[in-house]
Every structure is written in structure tokens, then in C-alpha cells.
Amino acid sequence: MLELKYPNVKPTYNKLWRGREKAIEQLFGSWEGAYNKLPSLLLAIQGTTPGTVIKWLAPTCGNPNRAMFLAAAWAFGPCIAAVPYLRPVISIDASFLSGRYRGKLLAAVGYDPEQRLVPLAFALVRTEDEACWGWFMKFLRDYVIGEKKKFCVVSDRHWGIRNTFKRPQYGWEESANPSYAVHRYCMQHVCENLFKACGRDLSLVEKFRNKLANKKKRRAYERMWNELTLTHPEAIAYLTKCGKEHEQDDREPAKPERWAQTHDGGPRWGLMTSNGSESLNSRYKAERRLPVVGLVEGTWYKTVSWFNERKLLSFERNAEGERWPKTIQEKISKRTLKAVGINIVSIDQMRGEFEAQVPYEKSEPGVTWKYKVLIRRAYQPTDPQLPTRRAVCECRKPQLTGIPCVHVIAVFSKYRWEVDDFVDDKYSTENMLKIWSSGEFHCYGDEENWPVYDGPLIYPDRRMINRGRRKKDRDWMWMDAMRKNKNKRNRGKEPLTTMENVQSGRRTTSQRTTRTSTRNRAQSSARERGETSRKGANTSNDPVQPSRNSISTDPRTESRLGLGIEGLQSRRNSISSDPRSVSTRYPSQQASSSRGGRGPTQSTSSAGGRGIRTGFAKLGARIRNNISGWGR
Secondary structure, eight states: HHHHHOOTOOOOOOHHHHHHHHHHHHHHTTHHHHHHHHEEEEEEEESSTTOOEEEOOOOOOOOOEEEEOOOOEEEOHHHHHHHGGSEEEEEEEEOOOOBBBBEEEEEEEEOTTOOOOOEEEEEEESSSSHHHHHHHHHHHIIIIIIOOOOOOEEEHHHOOOOOHHHHHHOOOTTTTTSSEEEEEHHHEEEEOHHHHTTOOOOOHHHHHHHIIIIOOOHHHHHHHHHHHHOOOOOHHHHHHHHOOTTOOOOTTTTOOTTTTTTTEEEEEEEEOOOOOHHHHHTHHHHHHSSSSSHHHHHHHHHHHHHHHHHHHHHHHHHHOOOOOOOHHHHHHHHHHHHHOOOOOEETTTTEEEEEEEEEOOOTEEEEOOEEEEOOOTTTTTTTTTTTTTSEEEETTTHHHHSSSOHHHHHHHHTTTTOOOOSGGGGGSSSHHHHHHHHOOOOOOGGGGGGGGOOEEEEEEOOHHHSSSSSOOOOOOOHHHHHHHHHHHHHHHHSSSSOOOHHTTTTOOOGOOOOOHHHHHHHHHHHHHHHHHHHHHTTOOOSOOOGGGGGOOHHHHHHHTTTTTHHHHHHHHHHHTOOOOHHHHHHHHHHHHHHHSSSSSHHHHHHHHHHHHHEEEEHHHHHHHHHHHHHHH
């Protein structure tokens, strides 16, 4: 925008940086002063938004008037009020701060019936360890989830999170009796660890993800497990110890329910990854570069916009008389069409036992798979042998997701029963409306209207200052490239990462860092200069083409200078083909050759070599200056 308005004005990098710092200070205060403003902002939000819970940890260090910031957590009132209407599964994740001071932003999210994110709680901590995760999880249990409410938590395998589920003081002990916590691992992170532990075998990871971890049928799971036992014993060894509390203890039984959907039992509700919390953290990428006051305000404004927009959509859907959201209705319609060719055999209709016979003519001609279906209707008495859910199938989809599978829908179609009566109420449009309209947000006003914080002055730890260039993007994962490849293949485009690149550990152009993209810009500009030199060489009257070995160069050096082989060759041609280049730049060499010190050919070759080396030195210095300027 400024370049279009002021095309002749080119401010330096330092001026732009100082202007940015002044703008941030005017909006949010200084980096250090923002920590002292944080309690006032949290108190203002708590006073205007009913039900909001805040908590911060800033102990004094000898001086009662000064406190050091350690952690702060907040949960908005409408988000807490929406918890009873959510499915009992959440995902948690951490992301780094990109401002002057290091730190972590912890987030916990739930999901509405259409898989949209419901932010439940946030926390600012110094680092990602057991103490910080335990403090945040205890805040989540005491003020957001509530006691004696069983919830499933999906996360990565960070040691701090894993230890939180072993300690009783945090309220999430998994081995307690009774236990109100279930811990499950993110399939994406397990795939990443398996990829690194088993020789970077891409085919193995695809088999694990598509045919083992995501499978709901026991027979398909056992078939793939037996196949991997013969072909990849190292993968079986890793997966056996993956879910254990003590990985090196051979006496401890394996826990495949942490990563396999077949053994899950239903607490996941079909959610296999923690992509929701990671997606939430990516939404605050710009806010994480601001002082802590700007970060808290960013979480508030983003949450308010989501509740405002989705409340209107839910109200319109409910006013239309639709019982289920659009995604759930589409899923039921697709399964109803697939259920046309399934044969249903009634075993005991009064008891609700049926058999679904599915012919698989496409994949396995002549083979018919049989599934046992149990359905408990409303008029049937409670039978201890019948399942707790109203519809159960041997394929396990109704038990794991709460939505009838194609075999159950085939039974409904045969006997003209209503499918809607067997979908879990957590997916209903009425329940979705309660999620987004269960609370109210109100403006908290300007800084002048905030409550006065009369506690000790809060300062950040000076040891937490970021040194060097700030980190902006999260650590790159090979599974991200696999997901991008899948999306590219679905759109009919060329995949970003080839099998050879993934297995050898190389990155492609689209996966490089900002520094690499800067180097690419330098290479493109240098190639343009090489093309210009080549045109000049072609118009020369001297047809002599010097040998490539006249000057020994390293291809890596050529790459660093931003020139390819063609650019180097054309530049050598243009320099050596001009007879004035030697006499003009090195008159002493021509004089020495006329005195008989050296022959004309030897003198020209030596002087031309030094001229080329000097030209390359100047060109390299100019390119390095450009690269350093762009990198800022």
C-alpha cells in the first residue's frame, strides 16, 4: 500500500522496525508494561462477560511490591456454559509466542455437531512441561469441565501431558477408581513418530494410518496387524510400547486403545487427531507476535465473532425445522443410498437381533460379509444382554461415533423405522443452538474503564527474552506433506512431495523455510543477469568458447552465488570473448607480455582468470548484500 502511494520512498528496515514498535506500544503498551496491564484486562472481561473465570500466578521475589509473571489462564463464560451440550471429548495443544519474550499459549477446544471449534480455555505459561500442563489441566477440571465428569482428551505424546494423567493432584488421573479421564493420542503425531522410527518408510505409514489406526472393524485390524508382524517387525515393536506408561517395561501390557480406533470403545467419538487445537493456535498466529494484552484481546474478539456468526446459522437451521445439521444429514443420506443392496435377515425381531449380509462384488467377487446388528427399540424392556446404546453393529461405527452405520440403516429401511430416533442427541440442531447461545458476551470498554489492579507490579522474566530472529511457523512435520499430497492428488495436480524425497529425508521447494525462498529470489535475479550476458556473448565476433575446466568451481558455490551452470558459462563467455577486458582492466599484464615476460596466450589466460575471479567476487558480495537485506 505504501509502495503504491509513495513509489519513490524506500524506508530502511530499521525505520520500519522502529515504526512497528512504536505502533505496538501505542496500542498495547510496552512489552514489559503489558504484563502489568494483564490483570486489569482479565478483570474487565470477567466483570462484563458473566461466568468468565480468570486466574494468574505471579509470586513476589523478595520485594513485596514486585512480582514475576509465571502463568495466566482464562475461560469465557459462554464457552463454559456450552460444555454440557458438547460431546465429552476435547483436544489440547501448545503453541509458542513470537514476540520479544518467549512463552507458550495452551489451548483446549471442544467440537460442535458440525466439527466446528469451540474454544474452552486458554493459558499463558513460560514453557511446556509437566508443571505448566498440570496447572492448566487443573484449571480446566476445576472451573471449566467440572468434577466427576468423564471426558476424553486427545493430544500428542508430550511427556508433560502424559505425566498429567498419572498424578492425582491434577484431577485427570486415568488409573483412579472411578476414573473420570481418558487419554488418547493424536494419530497424526503417532504417524510422524512411526515414520522417523522405522526408516522413513512412507508406505508403512500409509498402511498404519488407513488400514490399522483408522479401522473400526476388528477383522480388518487383525489382518493388517498380522501382515505388519511379518513385513515390519520394528513397527510392531514401536506400536507395542507406544501406549505404555513405562515403555521399557516388558511386563506391562500393551495399550492399543490409545492410538487404535478399534480398541477405543467410544470415548473418542471418532476424533482421531488433535488438529482442532492446532488449528485454533494457527488462528492466533498474528496475535502471538503481540504483547500479552494483545494476545488476550485477540482470543476474546475471535471467540466473540465465532459465537455471533454460528449462533445465527444455528438459529436459521433450527427455524427451518431441520432436526440434524447439514453435515450429519448428508452423511445419513449417503449411507441410506449405500444400504439398498444389503440383505437383512431377522434373527429375533422381538429382541432386536438381525444379520446384515453385504455382497462385495467389486473388491471381493463372490464374497458376502455378515454383520450382527442389535437394535433396542423404545418399547422393549431393559435387557442386561442388550447394549447400552440403542443401535449396535459388528462394524462398530454406531458404538464409536453415535451415528447409525449402513447396516443399521438397512434394517430401518426394511421395517420402515425412523433413522432419526437412533442418532445421538449430541448431534441435533437443537443441541447445536444451545452450544452457541448458552451465554452472552459484552464489551469490556477502553483501558480507562478497566478495573484498577492494586496488587504488586508484575514484570516478565528477563531471562525469557527471545534472542535472534523470532520463530513464526511451527515445526515442520512429514505428515503435513502427506496430507498436502493427498489433497493435491484429489484435485488432479502434481503432488508436492515424491516418494524419494520423503524416504530420503529431503524437502521440496514448497517445504523450505523463508531463508530458502529468499535464496531462490536471488537465484532468479542472477539468472536474468546470466541471460543478458549470454545475449551479449552471442553477438560477439569472437567464436572462441573457453573450456569449462579453465576455472575450477564447486556447484555448491555456484548455488550460493545465485548462478546456475548456464549462467556461469555465459558469463565466462562474455568476459573471455571481449578482447578489451584484459587490456582495459589489466594494462600491466599486457605490458609485461610485450616485454617478453610471458607469451600473449599465457598472459591473456592469466589476466582473464583473475578478471573472472574478481567479477565473481563482486557479484557474490552484491548478491549476499541483497540476501541479507531481504532476510530482514
